[in-house]
Amino acid sequence: xxxxxxxxxxxxxxxxxxxxxxxxxxxxxxxxxxxxxxxxxxxxxxxxxxxxxxxxxxxxxxxxxxxxxxxxxxxxxxxxxxxxxxxxxxxxxxxxxxxxxxxxxxxxxxxxxxxxxxxxxxxxxxxxxxxxxxxxxxxxxxxxxxxxxxxxxxxxxxxxxxxxxxxxxxxxxxxxxxxxxxxxxxxxxxxxxxxxxxxxxxxxxxxxxxxxxxxxxxxxxxxxxxxxxxxxxxxxxxxxxxxxxxxxxxxxxxxxxxxxxxxxxxx
Numbered sequence: 001x002x003x004x005x006x007x008x009x010x011x012x013x014x015x016x017x018x019x020x021x022x023x024x025x026x027x028x029x030x031x032x033x034x035x036x037x038x039x040x041x042x043x044x045x046x047x048x049x050x051x052x053x054x055x056x057x058x059x060x061x062x063x064x065x066x067x068x069x070x071x072x073x074x075x076x077x078x079x080x081x082x083x084x085x086x087x088x089x090x091x092x093x094x095x096x097x098x099x100x101x102x103x104x105x106x107x108x109x110x111x112x113x114x115x116x117x118x119x120x121x122x123x124x125x126x127x128x129x130x131x132x133x134x135x136x137x138x139x140x141x142x143x144x145x146x147x148x149x150x151x152x153x154x155x156x157x158x159x160x161x162x163x164x165x166x167x168x169x170x171x172x173x174x175x176x177x178x179x180x181x182x183x184x185x186x187x188x189x190x191x192x193x194x195x196x197x198x199x200x201x202x203x204x205x206x207x208x209x210x211x212x213x214x215x216x217x218x219x220x221x222x223x224x225x226x227x228x229x230x231x232x233x234x235x236x237x238x239x240x241x242x243x244x245x246x247x248x249x250x251x252x253x254x255x256x257x258x259x260x261x262x263x264x265x266x267x
Contacts, residue, residue: 223249
C-alpha cells in the first residue's frame with residue numbers, strides 16, 4: 001500500500017513538471033525575454049558583488065596602510081620632539097660654550113696684551129741704529145762701541161764719547177746678509193736714561209743718514225709695521241699732510257687744512 005502511494009506521488013510530480021514545461025513552451029515570447037533579462041541581471045549583480053568584495057578588500061588594505069602610516073607618523077613625531085629637545089639642549093650648551101670661548105678669548109687677549117706691554121717695557125733700554133757706516137772693519141764689539149760712541153759725540157755735543165761708551169751694556173753689529181748692501185745695523189743695550197735722551201734727540205728723523213729704532217715685542221712690532229704701511233697710504237692720498245706713529249701703534253695725522261694732530265687709527 002505504501003509503495004504504491006509513493007509511486008503514485010512520483011507519477012503526479014512527473015506529470016506536473018511536464019505540464020509546467022508544456023506551459024512554459026507555450027508561454028508568450030516576452031516571458032522568455034524577461035527570464036533572460038533576469039538571468040543577465042543576476043549575473044551582473046554577481047559581478048558587481050565580486051567587485052564590491054574586491055573594493056572592500058582594497059579598502060581594508062588601505063585602512064591597514066593608513067593605520068601603519070599613522071603609527072609611523074606618531075613615532076616620527078615623538079622622534080622629532082626628542083630631536084627638538086636635543087637641539088634646544090645643544091643650543092643652550094653651544095651658547096654656554098660661546099660664552100666661555102668669548103671669556104677665554106678675552107682673558108687671552110688681556111694676558112697677551114699684558115705680556116706684550118711687559119716685554120715692551122723691558123726693552124726700553126734697547127735701541128737700534130740703522131745707516132751708520134763702517135769705514136774700517138769692526139772685528140770686535142769694542143770696535144763697534146767706539147765707532148758709535150764717537151759718532152754720537154760728534155752729533156750730540158752735550159756729551160763726549162766716553163759718556164756714551166760708559167752707558168753701553170751691549171753694542172754690536174748685526175750679521176752679514178748675502179745680497180744686501182749698506183752698513184749693518186747696530187743693536188745696542190744701554191742705560192735707560194741715555195736711551196731716552198737719544199730717542200728724544202733722534203725722534204722721527206734721520207741724523208746724517210742714521211736713524212734710531214726702538215725694539216718691541218713681536219706682536220707690537222707687527223702692529224707698528226701695519227701702522228707704517230697705512231701711514232704711507234694716508235700721505236699718498238692726502239698731499240701736504242703730516243703724520244707719525246706714536247707709542248705703541250697709534251697713527252696721528254694732521255691734514256693740510258688742520259691746525260693740530262688727531263688720531264687717525266689705532267693698530
